[in-house]
Amino acid sequence: MKRLDLRLLRLIKNSKGQFIAITILVIVGLTIYTALSTAIVNLEDTLNYYYDEKNFAHIFVQSTKIPESALNKVKKINGVKEVEGRVVFDIKMESDNSDEKVKARIVSISDNSSINKLHIVDGNEIETKNKDAIVIEQFANARNIKINDTIKPYIEGRIFDLRVSGISASPEYVYLMEDEQSLLPMPDKFGIIFVSEEFARQNFGFKDSFNEILITVKDKEHMDRIKDQVENELDQYGIKRIYDRDDQLSNRMVTEEIIGVKQMSSTIPVIFLGVAAVIIAAMLSRMVRNDRMSIGVLKALGYSNMSILIHYTKFSILIGLIGSIFGVILGTILSSSMAKLYAQFFNIPMLKFKLYYGYMFTAISLSITFCTIAGIWGARRVLKILPAESMRPEPPKQGGRVFLDKATIIWKRLSFSWKMVLRNIFRNKKRFLFISSGIAMTFAITLMPSVLNDASKDMFDSHYSEFQKMEYNINFNVPLSINTVNEIKHIIDVERIEPKIEFPFEIVYGNSKMATNIIGLSSNTEFYGFKNMNGQSIDLPSEGIVLSEGLARFIGVQKGDKIKIKTFIPNKDDVYVEVKDIIKQSLGTNGYMNIETMSNELLNKNLITGVYIDSSDDVKGKLENVKNISSIQSLQDMRAVFEEFMGLMMASISMMILFAGILGFAIVYNSTVMNIAERRLEFSSLRVMGFSKHQIFKIITKENAVMTVFGIILGIPLGQFMMSSLEKTFSIELYTIDMSPTLSSYIITAVITIVFVVIAQLATYKKINKLDFIEALKNRIS
Amino acid sequence: MDNDVLMKVGNLSKKYRMGEITVNALQEVSFEIKEGEFVVILGPSGSGKSTLLNILGGMDKPSTGEVLLRDEKITDYSDKELTNYRRDKVGFVFQFYNLMANLTSKENVELATEICEGPMDIDEILVDVGLGERKEHFPSQMSGGEQQRVAIARAVAKNPLLLLCDEPTGALDFQTGISILSLLNKINKQYNKTIIIITHNSPIANMGDRIIKMRSGKIIENSVNPNPIEPERIVW
Known part of the structure; x- marks a missing residue:
């Protein structure tokens, strides 16, 4: 091995804490990237495959009543491939628990159905046409419905006993939600029941007619034209709604989730790599400054600028390489279970999983690019070091009065150590700004989940008590x-x-x-x-x-x-x-x-x-069985739904806090370690003068405290900026999140940030303990 | 040029600009050094001797004037050529040794020889400087004198035409300083290496073949010493 590389390895060994902390950032970032990207692209593939396999409709028409004969007219429209009619009604289900309100959508299927084909996971097709039903898998699982069980739908004021002949998944209800107003799927409260066309027609009064039409097209390019033509053709029958796959609720929710995850998979890694890059640049620039003399020697020995620059940049390239390899491996391992989880969550009964090497390649090159640029940027001072000058000791830093000295009233009241702390801070503005902005970043990132939590609570409060006030x-x-x-x-x-x-x-x-x-x-x-x-x-x-x-x-x-x-x-x-x-x-x-x-x-x-x-009356009890009332929603119902939604939200919030913690720790730990390493001589002088380790630690603590406070103040506008960009990302047409942080979320975030600083600070206590002050003073070797 | 002239310095001047003041670190300095000479440049601090050494070593560029090594005009060199020059032609020994802290003594020497052409046998050199047993030690495990020996080994192992030593004994006690000087003397004789030492310590001058005295950026005396004394006889 080249001796210069050996030096690098030993350099890394000496600063392994920092090296590991930065590498973990890269690993976390790239694990997220690889896992999410691979999982989501597989989910997308699977979904498309599932849709193709089951011949998922392209156009959906809802109407009051369309005669069967009209279907032929639709079929003749240029570009239409297949047309099928069906009868669909939302009904109430009889439940053992009378307080519970369970609804279902009855969907008719014919024997020769070729659009929106079912995927039977258990049991069989409908055998006895007016007795059998197939239940959607999510509903069956949530309500523990088994094959041959009896389900009791209310149809036109009458309870029917239907035998469950099969349990099935459906491309149409990958995401099982009642309507656009629902917050999330409630598979125990709303399900799909597939019945024979004969049964539906007979009991809903649709002889030779339908109330929904499914259409597939030959070429998706002509979707809009076909939609318009279908609408013209069927206008006379009263169309309630005509929409294509893009607006189909289940598909839209899944697609939105896919878009959301894709966004996340590209932003989170960039945040992590960005933070890693900033730390790397800062760390290397300090390293180069401390190694000034060594660099001079290397130049005197005949090493070129380029080879010394590469020497230092290798430090960051190594981080990028190790980080990305581990990240890609971990991400790949995670990706298949994540894809499985997604497929399960969305009730897609199949999974086509394959590895996408492109993402691995992107991950590795992204990480190496980030780290290399950060490394070169951080080490660029190498070029400016003149060998002849670097041999001489650096001139002492300019010491002088800081502006606070002039505020004599305050200054006089400060203790000696506070004076020293403040002078130190004001004389090393760059270092001060670096650490403070690290803390500011931690604060801002931690603020996000906290605000998101508040925001969703607010969303509920403002929607259900200020906006909609009905009980x-x-x-x-x-x-x-x-x-x-x-x-x-x-x-x-x-x-x-x-x-x-x-x-x-x-x-x-x-x-x-x-x-x-x-x-x-x-x-x-x-x-x-x-x-x-x-x-x-x-x-x-x-x-x-x-x-x-x-x-x-x-x-x-x-x-x-x-x-x-x-x-x-x-x-x-x-x-x-x-x-x-x-x-x-x-x-x-x-x-x-x-x-x-x-x-x-x-x-x-x-x-x-x-x-x-x-009303304070028993609204549900009294109105439930009244004819023509299809649904009664109470504030309580909404609250229950929302709490479930919050539960899901909390899971992702804790993940984000964990990420923020990793970031915060890496930032604060690295900057404190650098701070101490750089000031070995100063601390050693203090030790010689009789300061105890404890007193030195106190000085650092005071400095950190000042920087933390400043960092938090700096973090407030930064957090607000991140909030407003996050608000744009999170607000889709279905909901709008108002993310203005409250005082309490600021306080909670500040406390969390301080905890991160304290933990990182404790980790550096060891370094001060180990400081051999005589050695540091005696030796000028670097 | 005479065949035995190794280095020729002509009208070398160096001006530093420090804010509004211009410092004349070197003023019209000229001299010649012969192959195998042991040269001592003597002068108080601020006399310009370090500046001169840095220019000779290709670490700095003069304002005017020229330096010729054999027939090569190094003052015309580009940065890249200067790097190559430092790599292959000269070896430096510094006052504060300047070893890489996280490399062993042998590795410190290898750091230098790895990039140059035709280096000497490292183990042999380490034995010659008296560190045969301490090859695997790190600088922090060695005394100042030992560290300086490593630094000398590092400079010699490159097999340079010229060894430049900047106050090599400046940080050492008397005894150790003498031993370093006799090591340099041995290297001068044994390997026939041209050595330039700069120092402010006048007794050291007595061991040189040529003594150049400097003051305020000028050479005030350039003499050949007919009877160089053994380092062991130097006293200060």
Whole structure:
């Protein structure tokens, strides 16, 4: 081995704590990168394979009733490959526990179904057409439903006993969620039951007709044209909604998750590598400064600038290499179990897993590039060292009064050691800034999960108590007359009741469009608290529409613009309305209109689709079995869902805190060790003068305390900046997170940061203990 | 040029600019050194002797003037050529030894020989400088004198044309200093190496074949010593 390399290895051995700390950062970053990238690309492959295998539909049409004969017209549209009709209804399930509300979606399948084919994991196909059913796997698992069990759906006011002939997965319900308003899947509360076409038609009254159509196309390029043509063709039958795969709920959730993970897999490693790079650069620049004389000697011996620069850069390349190799290996090992986990979470019954060498290559080259650049940057001072000058001892640092000296009133009151501490800090501004910014970074990173935690709690509070204030949200099966409000008042005691219309439309602005529910509310509604983007309360305007911020952002519309509301109701024309305002809404996307204006302009008659109620009566018990009521949601239900959601959230939050901890420790530990190494001579002089180890440690502690406080102050704006960029990443059209940190999250974060500093500080105590001051003073060898 | 002239220095000047003041570290210095000579450059601190040594060793460049090594004009060298010059032609010994702390004595020598052409046998040199038994020791395990021996071995092992020693005894006690000087003397005789020592310690000058006295950047005396004395007889 080259002697210079040997020197490097021994150098590394001497600073192994730092070397390991930085390498761990690289390992963690690249493990995350490799594991997530590989897992997610495999998930994507698997999903696409699953879709192909099961012939997942491209276009979905929901309608009130479409005759079977209309299917042929659709089939003739240029580019359409296959067309199938089915009957789909959301129904209630009879449950042993009367307090429990379980719902299911009945979906009909025909014998020769070729679109959205099921993947039976247990049992068989439907054998007896009016007795058998197939239950979706997630629901069966959550409710412990077995083959040959009996399930009891309410259909048109009647309880049926169906035998479970099979348990199946479906490409359509990879992510099993009831609708867009649900926060997360509740497989024990909502499931899918597949029944024979004959059974569904007979019991829902759909002889020779369907209420949903599935279409596959030959070429996805022509999707929009085909959609338009299908819509024209079927308009007369009353289309509720027509959407393609991109808007299909399950697919959209999975796709969004994939996008989210992809984003994470590219940002987290960059943060880790970036921090590692900053530490490397700082460390090497200090190393080069301390090695000034050795570098002079090397140059005197005839080593070229380049070979010395490479010598120091190898330090960081080695970190990059070791880190990336371990990271890639760990990441690869993790990736297959992560892919399995994802496939399970999304209920994809198959997994096509293969290794993508491209990601490994990217990981290694990314890490080496980062480390090499950081190394060269840190060691670049090598070039400036002149051999002749480096032999002479460095001139003493300029000592003088710091500006605090001038503030005599304060200065006089300070103890001697505080004076020394402050002078030290002000004279070494660079070092001070480095450590402080390290602490600031730790603070900012730790702030994220803490704020995210607060934010999601706030999201719940603001959505369910400030935005939506109703205790119960009741939906009807079919639009009913406005008089229903009075009928309900007869059944239960209500403190307040308001009618509502909630209906799906497509909102179009320029080239963007989005299918969403528009909600019609009484003009003086007590159940909604609308706030505009400036946080001012506003009333629902009598004309025009207000949009939730997520929706406005998604279609790129501003206050005052005119949007088109595309209706699927037969014989109704599309309507243009003005966006009167954009309102804050953290969960879901909606448009809101005055209920009268809405029914006049968009609907046929004086019909409502549900009511909002405040009541202390037994609303669920009394209304549950009332005909035409399809769902009763209470605040309690929402809270339960949200708590489950929070549980999932906490898991990822703890992960992030762990990451922040690793980063924080690496930053603070490295900077403190460098600090001590650099000041060996100074501390040795103090020891000779009679300072005890303890006193020196106290000086360092005081310095660190000042830097920590400063770092935390610096971390606040940095954290806020990171928050606002995170806010943009996290806010998708389904929900908007408002991430303004509260005082308490600042305090918690500050405490955590201080803990990191203290731990790192303790690790350096050993170094001071070991300091051989006589040796340090006597020897000028480096 | 005479065949036995190794180095020729002509009108060498070096000016440093320190803020608003210009320091004339060397002023029009000229002299010649013959092959195999033991040269002592004597002068108080600030006389310009270190600057001169640095220029001779290719570590610094003069403001004007030239230095010729045999027929090569090293003052015209580019940085790269200077690096090669330091690598193959000269060996340095410093006042504070300047060994690499985390390399053993043998490895310190190898650090130098690894990159130069035609180095000498390292083990042999280490025995010659009296460190045959201490090859595997690290600098921190050795005394100052031993460290300086390693430094001399490091400089000699490269088999350079010229050995440049900057106050080689400056950090050592008398006895050890003498032993280092006699080692240098031995190397001068045994390997026929040209050696230039700079020192402010005038008794040392008596062992040189040529004595160059400097003051304020100028040579005030350049004489050949007809009777160099043995280092062991030097007293200070």
